[in-house]
Amino acid sequence: MDLPDKRFRTADGAAIAEAARVLRLGGLVAFPTETVYGIGADATNGDAVARLFATKQRPRFNPLIVHVRSLLEAEEFGQFPSLARDLAERYWPGPLTLVVPRLSSCPVSLLACAGLDTIALRSPSHAVARALLDTAKLPIAAPSANVSGRVTATRAEHVRSDFGESLDLVLDGGPAPLGLESTVVGFEAGRPVILRPGAIPHENIAVVTGALEGGPNGKLRSPGQLKNHYAPRARVQMNAIAVTPEQALLAFGSDVPVGARETLNLSRTGDLREAAANLFTMLRALDERGVVEIAVMPIPEMGLGEAINDRLRRATAPRGPLP
Numbered sequence: 001m002d003l004p005d006k007r008f009r010t011a012d013g014a015a016i017a018e019a020a021r022v023l024r025l026g027g028l029v030a031f032p033t034e035t036v037y038g039i040g041a042d043a044t045n046g047d048a049v050a051r052l053f054a055t056k057q058r059p060r061f062n063p064l065i066v067h068v069r070s071l072l073e074a075e076e077f078g079q080f081p082s083l084a085r086d087l088a089e090r091y092w093p094g095p096l097t098l099v100v101p102r103l104s105s106c107p108v109s110l111l112a113c114a115g116l117d118t119i120a121l122r123s124p125s126h127a128v129a130r131a132l133l134d135t136a137k138l139p140i141a142a143p144s145a146n147v148s149g150r151v152t153a154t155r156a157e158h159v160r161s162d163f164g165e166s167l168d169l170v171l172d173g174g175p176a177p178l179g180l181e182s183t184v185v186g187f188e189a190g191r192p193v194i195l196r197p198g199a200i201p202h203e204n205i206a207v208v209t210g211a212l213e214g215g216p217n218g219k220l221r222s223p224g225q226l227k228n229h230y231a232p233r234a235r236v237q238m239n240a241i242a243v244t245p246e247q248a249l250l251a252f253g254s255d256v257p258v259g260a261r262e263t264l265n266l267s268r269t270g271d272l273r274e275a276a277a278n279l280f281t282m283l284r285a286l287d288e289r290g291v292v293e294i295a296v297m298p299i300p301e302m303g304l305g306e307a308i309n310d311r312l313r314r315a316t317a318p319r320g321p322l323p
């Protein structure tokens, strides 16, 4: 007889309590929602979120949806325009994600939001997801539980076959009822825009908001094209091995050149997960000190280093004046 796999459990009360404990300790838990299965991490824990990106094997940091219990809780993290509030009141809990400006007091790790000034929030209706949120008492960052580029997981067995041993716990709550991801709605200059079509049809959103962009004929937007995509004001120089006194240095590892105006170290031990967790916070911190140029030491192009370098390359891209 096979020994039962302790990491693959029917989502009963005891398993949910264990899952909540694992999340609080910074672990990764797959769980069902009404749309698809998600892989959750404590959204406020940058290291846990970095591990989540590593496990998803995403070549770049896509911003994650932060799952919350209610609109009241969501308003601790984001600034809800009145249309966003109307939509949440109509469709939450349920398969609707709202992208709104992050509050400056928002405790969610910047990595979960891929360094953006906005945050994607959703309050799921699935009983297991809700019980997990209630028990863990944490906002849970969770992308769909598929390896990047592979089909979305709507059953716990899909998650198991995609991720095998790399998760701490998989909660089996049966097939995800909708089998399609949530509809993502953002706001540009106060106007609603469908950023990703999903389980709530465009018409149902329009009932609340009136006409909106991004419907069946509208163009879809990926976060990389969003105007509010975070870019530092300072110029960014990658692969720096020496620095000038005018530059700020974003270091990596223990062999750090001296002489920069300011230095912050992504990871003294050269740990890419720690570096990912620190990336956006440190870029912002240096940028806020008003330096003209940020030099970044070489980051190995492996594991999470690929996503870190992707983000840095975009930060070096030429651009117009910022608002």
Ligand code: TXA
Pocket (backbone or CB within 6 Å): 033, 035, 036, 037, 038, 039, 062, 063, 064, 065, 095, 097, 099, 113, 116, 118, 119, 120, 122, 142, 143, 144, 145, 180, 181, 182, 183, 184, 186, 195, 196, 222, 223, 226
């Ligand atoms: O149904 C769902 O939404 C599932 C379940 C687990 O909740 N989650 C899901 O997550 O599909 P994911 O990571 O696979 O997709 C999240 C989508 C991506 O298209 C991402 O670009 C977008 O949400 N998104 C997240 N934060 C954003 C932001 N700040 N601005 C624009 N788009 C954002």
Ligand code: MG
Pocket (backbone or CB within 6 Å): 143, 144
């Ligand atoms: Mg996905």
